Amino acid sequence: MGVGEVVSEFAAVAVSIDHEGNGPRLRIEDLKTGHVGYLDALELETLAWLPEGALHPLLDPSLHRWRKPAPNGGHH
Amino acid sequence: MSTVDATAGWDRLIEHDRVHGSLYTDPAIYEAELERIWYRTWVFVGHVSEVPEPNDYVVKSIGPQPVIMTRDKQGEIHLLLNRCTHRANLVCDAPRGNSSAFRCPYHGWTFSNTGRLLGYPFNSGYDGREAKRELGLGRVARIGIYEGFVFGSFAEEGPTLLEHLGAAREALDRLVALSPSGELDLSAGWLQHKVKANWKMLVENETDGYHPQFVHSSIFSVAQSGIGELYGEESTALSRDLGNGHTENDLRPEFRRIGQPLGWFGTTPDRVPDYVAQLEAAKGVEQARELLIDGSPHVMLFPNLFIAEIQLFVIQPLAVDETVQHVTAVQYKGAPDMNRRMLQQTIGSVGPAGFLLADDSEMYERNQRGVHARSPEWVVLKRGTHRERLDEDGHLVGDATDEVPQRAIWRHYRRLMEAGA
Numbered sequence A: 001m002g003v004g005e006v007v008s009e010f011a012a013v014a015v016s017i018d019h020e021g022n023g024p025r026l027r028i029e030d031l032k033t034g035h036v037g038y039l040d041a042l043e044l045e046t047l048a049w050l051p052e053g054a055l056h057p058l059l060d061p062s063l064h065r066w067r068k069p070a071p072n073g074g075h076h
Numbered sequence B: 001m002s003t004v005d006a007t008a009g010w011d012r013l014i015e016h017d018r019v020h021g022s023l024y025t026d027p028a029i030y031e032a033e034l035e036r037i038w039y040r041t042w043v044f045v046g047h048v049s050e051v052p053e054p055n056d057y058v059v060k061s062i063g064p065q066p067v068i069m070t071r072d073k074q075g076e077i078h079l080l081l082n083r084c085t086h087r088a089n090l091v092c093d094a095p096r097g098n099s100s101a102f103r104c105p106y107h108g109w110t111f112s113n114t115g116r117l118l119g120y121p122f123n124s125g126y127d128g129r130e131a132k133r134e135l136g137l138g139r140v141a142r143i144g145i146y147e148g149f150v151f152g153s154f155a156e157e158g159p160t161l162l163e164h165l166g167a168a169r170e171a172l173d174r175l176v177a178l179s180p181s182g183e184l185d186l187s188a189g190w191l192q193h194k195v196k197a198n199w200k201m202l203v204e205n206e207t208d209g210y211h212p213q214f215v216h217s218s219i220f221s222v223a224q225s226g227i228g229e230l231y232g233e234e235s236t237a238l239s240r241d242l243g244n245g246h247t248e249n250d251l252r253p254e255f256r257r258i259g260q261p262l263g264w265f266g267t268t269p270d271r272v273p274d275y276v277a278q279l280e281a282a283k284g285v286e287q288a289r290e291l292l293i294d295g296s297p298h299v300m301l302f303p304n305l306f307i308a309e310i311q312l313f314v315i316q317p318l319a320v321d322e323t324v325q326h327v328t329a330v331q332y333k334g335a336p337d338m339n340r341r342m343l344q345q346t347i348g349s350v351g352p353a354g355f356l357l358a359d360d361s362e363m364y365e366r367n368q369r370g371v372h373a374r375s376p377e378w379v380v381l382k383r384g385t386h387r388e389r390l391d392e393d394g395h396l397v398g399d400a401t402d403e404v405p406q407r408a409i410w411r412h413y414r415r416l417m418e419a420g421a
Helices: A041-048 B002-007 B027-038 B161-177 B199-206 B217-222 B252-258 B273-283 B285-294 B336-350 B356-370 B404-419
Strands: A002-007 A012-018 A025-030 A036-039 B018-020 B043-047 B056-062 B065-071 B077-081 B096-098 B101-103 B110-112 B117-119 B142-146 B149-153 B191-195 B238-243 B246-250 B298-301 B305-308 B311-319 B322-329 B378-380 B396-399
Touching (some): B027 B311, B027 B404, B077 B142, B077 B149, B142 B161, B161 B238, B161 B246, B161 B298, B191 B356, B199 B305, B199 B311, B199 B322, B199 B356, B199 B404, B217 B356, B246 B404, B252 B285, B273 B285, B311 B336, B322 B356, B336 B356, B396 B404
Antiparallel strands (some): A002 A012, A012 A025, B018 B378, B043 B149, B056 B065, B056 B096, B101 B110, B246 B298, B298 B305, B305 B311, B311 B322
């Protein structure tokens, strides 16, 4: 079920409710790359209660997406 | 800068009733002005209503400096320099948006909307993470807010915003007093007009009561406006020096003589009944009537905010002979019938097909070309020197068409330029 697009000059994602699993979850598609991620209800509730700045560590590009892969193929 | 100081002191370029033409054309003087005026004194940046929600941001400027005005999650306003601390790319490009963090498009560095560096891709390429603390976005050193108007100063120390505004504070009070809710909404958007002229041509013209009957005769004629006559030799209106380079054309004496509510706006209360009822409910019938007769201020706040009754102009110098005027309609929060008319009048007078600003812009560019002539070297600002006097508040005033404001602007300008020498 489509919900809509959330777009800024920095990022563009399409969000929708996915029902493929045993319960609904939010589907987030990065419109620039097609990469898809999911957030369930408990994760979303947690996000709604995050204090100011709590997401900022995740906005460090080197934390997950833009970092050199470890020799074993996993992350550092 | 040193060339200017060595060849002629400011007192030799700026006399009481005339100024030297090179003040409008010399690139070295322009560079000195940036340091001594634009990067030192208080400069208007934007209004809090332009960032109403948490994480809203707008792209602004202080002269040629690119600035981002943000409202963080806690509601606090920040003025950040729109320059990535890595390789200097503009971090924000959109005129407005909502984001708790910004990502530079060049190498993906991310910053919080309070200016903190959050991170950069492939951080193993940097030796340690300590540098992150030092590489936050640049900040405008001081921020001051009065009645929702956000000003910035690059100087760490100096006069407070209230000291800078001085008597001109009353202009902002008067503007806000006309809003039944006591708040303005300046989110209608900004038109931008670029002219090939020095920024001071514009500052001087905003409170020049001598030109309207000549430059604006066509729009006064088409609109059947009586405003032009208020800038005549018989007018009781005043030109005023409010101090600190702030100047005014005070038309209240004429509006009070005529005694017609909303006459200043060229309309009558029955055309905007909801607005008038709202104002009467908020202020009481008698005070509302006085406010509606007196009308909205016509005040130039040095160096860059012109309150033109129903519009606001922001003056942005880009070069010695290039200036942008940003214009928006004044909107009273919660007064839709009055707002619609103010927006329509704004579009008609300063919109892309508007008469008023086009008239002025033509004069600015002709002035800029003319002032290059080798002779005479001086611009004459003598008008009304023999009849200027002090009003009851101790401000220097002159007749409606006198050059009291222009002399006041240059006195303040000279003080600032000499102080920075």
